[in-house]
Amino acid sequence: MSRLARIAEILQEILDLPDLVVTPELSAADVEDWDSLNHIRFIVAVEAEYGVKFTTREIAGMRHIGDLLAILDARAGD
Numbered sequence: 001m002s003r004l005a006r007i008a009e010i011l012q013e014i015l016d017l018p019d020l021v022v023t024p025e026l027s028a029a030d031v032e033d034w035d036s037l038n039h040i041r042f043i044v045a046v047e048a049e050y051g052v053k054f055t056t057r058e059i060a061g062m063r064h065i066g067d068l069l070a071i072l073d074a075r076a077g078d
Contacts, residue, residue, distance in 0.1 A: 006049065007022065015033045016033070023065065
């Protein structure tokens, strides 16, 4: 399973939107149910899934799913 596909599953589960189409360009502004509480739940779930802890700066810089994927890719290369 690709990283994008797994991130999509996590987000769909958090938002309870199984039909949500998740692309690298998707942002919280695009999804009505993606509020600040769900954003925190999503970040925590991704951290748990990938065994990482994002910095405040990284989280603040995440504007789209692609930004999250880029951070995970960079972390995988460490």
